[in-house]
Amino acid sequence: MSSPSESFAQLALSAPILRALEDVGYESPSPIQAECIPHLLEGHDLIGQAQTGTGKTAAFALPLLNNIDLSKKTPQLLVLAPTRELAIQVAEAFQSYARHMKGFHVLPVYGGQGMDSQLRQLKRGVHVVVGTPGRVMDHLRRKTMSLAGLKALVLDEADEMLKMGFIDDVEWILEQTPDSRQIALFSATMPDVIRKVANRYLKSPKTVKIKSESTTVDTIDQKYWQVSGLHKLDALTRILEVEEFDAAIIFVRTKNATAELAQKLEARGYASAALSGDVTQALRERTITQLKKKVIDIIVATDVAARGLDVPRISHVINYDIPYDTEAYVHRIGRTGRAGRKGTAILFAAPRETRMLRAIERATNKKIERMQLPSIEAVSNKRVTEFKQQIIDTIESEDLTFFNEVLMQIETEQNISPNDVAAALTFLLQKERPLMPKAQAVPKARKERDRAANSTDRPREKRPAPGSLGKARRLKRHPEVEMARYRIEVGKIHEASPGDIVGAIANEAEIDSQYIGDIKLYDEFSTVDLPADMPADIFQLLKKARVRQQALAISVTKDGAFGSKGGPRGGDKKRKFADKKEGGRSKSLGKEKFVNKRAGSKSRKPKSKGRISLSK
Template sequence: MNPFIELGIRHDIVNAIAELGFENPTPIQQQAIPALLSGSNDFVGLAQTGTGKTAAFGLPLLELLDFEENHPQALILCPTRELCLQIANDLKNYAKNMPNVHVVAVYGGASISDQLRQIKRGVQIVVATPGRMLDIINRKAINFSEVQFVVLDEADEMLNMGFQEDIDNILSTTPEDKKTWLFSATMPSEVRRIAKKYMTDPFELTMGEKNTGNVNIEHEYYIVRARDKYAAFKRIVDFNPEIFGIVFCRTKIETQEIAEALIKDGYNADSLHGDLSQQQRDKVMKRYRERSLQLLIATDVAARGIDVNDVTHVINYSLPDEIENYTHRSGRTARAGKTGVSIAIINSKELGKIRQIERVIGKKFIKAEIPTGFDVCEKQLFAIVHKVHNVTVNEQQIEQYLPRIYDEFKELSKEEVIKRFASIEFNSFLEYYKNAPDLNAPADDRFARERDGERSGDKYPRSGGRSEYARLFINLGSVDDLNRGDLLNYICNTAKISGRIVGKIDVKGVYSFFEVPHEDSEKVMKGFGGAEFNGRPVRVEVAGEGTSERREGGNRDFKRRDGGSYGSGRREGGYGGGNREGGYNRDRRDGGNSGGGFRDFSGKRREDRSSGGRRRF
């Protein structure tokens, strides 16, 4: 007997999910489905992404709802468009053998009139993002008075994205006696509060320890100097020829720039971020699902809800601001019981963040070494060999060309043919990685700097006793509802600069500080000429000049506790700042002179490409 039938799922649904490849229930499905089928309790389920949560709540919903009635009976709220579409499509697939099941996906970025028409025709299950759902409610275009079940999926992320008020307003339109099912990958205090607010004595199910990571994921970190980060990233990718991965960045700007750099270097990559239209986003995701792309460069919000099979690697190009987000990132791989690798590329002062993440996920990171040029060439050579060995031969189609092929190779021995086929791609890697430098940075750089008399918090090297970065004051802060990521985006968009050149961002109450290279400070300050934020003028100046180093409410100088001045522009490391030293080098693929920040992406490609070029995946 099929294990899902034993859980209480009827035959027509089991037959549908069997065609989708469901053979045995995952642990969350095994325990959640019987509990939810009773329909008598609120429910809190804590489980990692990729463990089958959609089926865990979707299958019981299909059992409990009355599909003879064409009014909304279940509302599923989730944080992103991608996840909304995924859940709706999954439910339709589960119910394909059932009559009169109507599911509508309600999300921003798509035609609201189409969604309203679907609702008007009759629907039992509404899957929605909070913003668009509230818009439809405000139009009085839907009636939730007979909703029996509300599902809050990825509840932690919805709260992180600021949907608390929207959720409150939406749920206020639903009956008091409904059942609420909450699913989350982590259980911060905010999620705990929402459970208390909307639930009565819920049944709680925790798969593994709270907030821990998927046991099928290996976690690795590489320590590199900031100027070598992009080169090291590419070398890691080259060392994994069969990689099919997602690369996470902190900002939309960084996401776009890295994707553009990779494309110019010949990699099959594209970006996914919040500035894309729904049509652009769908196009990128279609290419990624079809594996036309091997690297998807994404922000945390954009990648939320992506459910793509067989992702081999998650690469944290920048560590997330919130430690909990690391769990969501790494959960994009090792889905449905498979294995995967989560990689963090860090500088030596971010080791403390790695230790924090280890405590949260309950698993140790492995310190890995950036492979040498020889290692990469060897790995690529045998990838070519395996590809040739395992290729499927279309005997019928190739038959007509074999005489000419044999004639072309008649003067070559078998050994010569093998060597030449292997060399087609191998030669370009040999040429490229010839004299490739060691990109590994020592883990104790910080202690070496302390030994040499520099502060342990310094991010950037001194040059003649002077910081390479200028510290700027801006009269915006947390009272303006800005975090470090928001402020970084605002600075870059207003001053028309790359996010890669911005150093540490220190957000205070009514003001903040940020760092840029000295040579860019005038450009940045001029870029803010006449700028306004929510109707008030924005002021940017060098910290230490005029009143910029004083608290805005008084005259006390803003000094470091150790007696030093903030005016030196030293970077203290940490999640918020990211790695802002140096960056891309458009003329060299590895190492070399890459310490000067982002180069002009319209610049020439590496000259030695003419001798074979950079291979595409």
């Protein structure tokens, strides 16, 4: 085989996939990607032995996506994963890499998820299925999923499937696949049972083994902060205010993000510059020189742009975006703590990125401690201390004769004490950067027990106080319908849109969109106005529906009709939607009034654009 490629463009991947890689910030293949992609593109079976965090998902997803025929809407690729969390993660990776492949559909299938929604999407047509062995077996036995057109099958984390007792299920599934299919088996270890499976089902496989080396970083203090969605910039600003740093390098994934974040930091008073693969060599050298000479204190960079960067004054490395693999992380934090000096590395990690966090701990042979976000009081104390020092430095270094005369005039003419004049000047001076900043709503992740490494739970907000979410409004077109305000656990941090929410409700519960009222998006949840007397079966469907891979988990707000836990109150669980006639008497509208009739309906549910979510 030829030497590993230095760029994805050298790997014969299609133009849409290369565009997607540029979008998500992949600049060069990791070792496992560089070795696996050519083999899989050529149609070989493959055994890949590598740890989590080496970039193995892209190693099989990219080449196998390259071979997908979008005109055929039957499963062409099946990926088996040991857990629902990994299945969702892999499915999201496929969707990300296929973002420019028009009409592409991927479906994650796993236990605990409603079978009905999976059946609808399978009927609609999918190109890739990612699932746990048990649920895949269910579909095959029910004949709700056909593997007749299967081109390739991936066994991801095969050793974990063995540990969890799935190996018999895996072999049963393998027996249902066409003889012509391509197989890629990935496993961190190679127990005898896994080796026997490989020998039995794989045909002359190529073998790629990536050695995972632990790197000790004793001179670097590593810590992480639990990301809270849209509040990353506020959190970063607080950290920069309180941390005693000389210079910092902040890592992001994409070249666009380098410019955007550097501009935002400049606007907040930090001397910053962007460094990406697009900058010229002359500009790169000028930026590094400015950092060395303390003209700027912060560089926002991508992995490739920071290669070879050696500036002794870099005391902090901040991983604003978590890296795609552990090797990149080790390279990143290596920009500090050099030549025996102490350094600090801070990692921003979302709850769903816990697996990568654990992989990084293994790679660095060191536990990464969770940090607390600096309090408003800490920020205020730091600003006051700096302000005092600025006053002292100014008194010692500047001629203040003229200014003393002006202050004496104010004191004499207005009969104002020197202290009050100084306080007023301090107030005017600190307007742009208040010495007592207002508390910002940066939500903290809930305190909880240590989770399994594959957890994808997210921090939840405290439930709002009664009355805080308002009351439902009546529909203009149907003022006779009694409405209630519901809370759903999907919001801005999940990149949800009102159209996504309408689509989920219209598709999953078959409620016609004309009966879906106001939708308000908050950071971590949203509210939606729906008919007040929804039957229990409809309510349960909506609880399980998903938007952007997040369950709606619908409940009624405390301003709504049923109380905070949601669902119909006692009595007939199949009660009909009701509205009140003039005079307060109710008439039954019947469930069928709200049901989307499909044929001839003018529903405003959005057209499918190939998202993974159960509703489009």
